[in-house]
Amino acid sequence: MQKSLIALAVLSAIATTAQAQSSATIYGTVDTGAVFSNKVYDPPTDEEVGKISIIPGVTQGSYIGFKGVEDLGSGMRAFFELETGFSSNANQNQPQQKDHASGNLFRQKSVVGLDSSLGSVSLGLQSGVIDDLNQSVGSSVGQPADHTLDFSRSLQSKNSIRYNTPNISGFTGSLAYNFSEMSGLTSTGEAFGVAGKYEGGPLGLYAAYYQAGRAATPGPVPKDYEGVYRHPVYGTSGDIGLEALSIGAGYHSGPAYFYSSWLFLRQPYALGFSSNDDPNVFHSETSTPKAYHVGSDDNSKSTILKLGVDYSVNKLPLHLIADASYKRGTYLCEEAVNPAHLSQVTLGADYSLSQRTHLYTFVSDLYAHEEFNTSAVDNAHTRNPNQISIAVGIRHKF
Numbered sequence: 001m002q003k004s005l006i007a008l009a010v011l012s013a014i015a016t017t018a019q020a021q022s023s024a025t026i027y028g029t030v031d032t033g034a035v036f037s038n039k040v041y042d043p044p045t046d047e048e049v050g051k052i053s054i055i056p057g058v059t060q061g062s063y064i065g066f067k068g069v070e071d072l073g074s075g076m077r078a079f080f081e082l083e084t085g086f087s088s089n090a091n092q093n094q095p096q097q098k099d100h101a102s103g104n105l106f107r108q109k110s111v112v113g114l115d116s117s118l119g120s121v122s123l124g125l126q127s128g129v130i131d132d133l134n135q136s137v138g139s140s141v142g143q144p145a146d147h148t149l150d151f152s153r154s155l156q157s158k159n160s161i162r163y164n165t166p167n168i169s170g171f172t173g174s175l176a177y178n179f180s181e182m183s184g185l186t187s188t189g190e191a192f193g194v195a196g197k198y199e200g201g202p203l204g205l206y207a208a209y210y211q212a213g214r215a216a217t218p219g220p221v222p223k224d225y226e227g228v229y230r231h232p233v234y235g236t237s238g239d240i241g242l243e244a245l246s247i248g249a250g251y252h253s254g255p256a257y258f259y260s261s262w263l264f265l266r267q268p269y270a271l272g273f274s275s276n277d278d279p280n281v282f283h284s285e286t287s288t289p290k291a292y293h294v295g296s297d298d299n300s301k302s303t304i305l306k307l308g309v310d311y312s313v314n315k316l317p318l319h320l321i322a323d324a325s326y327k328r329g330t331y332l333c334e335e336a337v338n339p340a341h342l343s344q345v346t347l348g349a350d351y352s353l354s355q356r357t358h359l360y361t362f363v364s365d366l367y368a369h370e371e372f373n374t375s376a377v378d379n380a381h382t383r384n385p386n387q388i389s390i391a392v393g394i395r396h397k398f
Helices: 002-021 129-136 147-153
Strands: 022-042 047-056 063-073 076-085 109-116 119-126 157-164 171-178 191-200 203-213 240-253 256-266 299-312 318-331 340-352 357-369 386-397
Touching (some): 129 171, 129 203, 129 256
Antiparallel strands (some): 022 386, 063 076, 076 109, 109 119, 256 299
């Protein structure tokens, strides 16, 4: 009997030690809302009509993640993190907001690495430094998807290695490198990003830079999209094909949090068109024109400015949100009228039923000039320069 008790105590100690040394967590968000949008284009009737839809990922995107750590001793830990987005209104696994990679179950993030007092090193599919900044600067309770920033969300670090510094008096930094994985052509299609941030007291400051090299030699094959011929572009493999620079700031003042960000995007080898295209021309497969939106082949440069405030109502679990973004773009289509403009103004409220469950509502007004109107929510494409969307939804974190 005594030996049995001793054995049980030893086994319990071993189990307790194992639990202390390693852990795994499941986390995520389910976000679904009912959205009304006016002036939605209806191809069968060729008219603009009102539309009510159940939309997944209205304010933060629906996703599920798994992460874990193992204590290796001497202050070092091994870790992993896996994330994928999903559609909460349909029986399918699909990208949500920043989740753009395809052909992989964990399309949003899939990393493994080591962490110590000197920082962390991770390898795999990782979030991009520009997207990290956009996620850091904004309302703490979520806000409607701003499609002017969709392109920055697609700048993931694929086939990459990333180093994150430890927190030094509020300062942290990141350095990421994407391998091209092309034999003998290390600069072809390679990319790198660098970012830094300071968070101390009421103030947060953020900056990030991303650069990607061209993957084609000597230039891309001219593309043909539904009869629209694009001029070939010359350049050598490894030339800078895309640059993005972003800075942001946030400041807490009493119950109010003020935030702002600025993004500059440049594509030195953007393409021109030899025939006309129109921001309001819809294509049957995507309902999105092949030009006139941020990051499109003809977009040589874009600037996006975002301003907002998140106000926490005293003695109530209620946040009031006001958010505005403005985009100015330059396009190389022969009939383009530059500069093109796109603005979005959003007013919303977020009510906490608990620490994890929130109800929200917002109204968003978009206006486009010589630019494709991205619409405030998915599946509400319009040919009209102006569109209003109203949403009511629920978001649960786990």
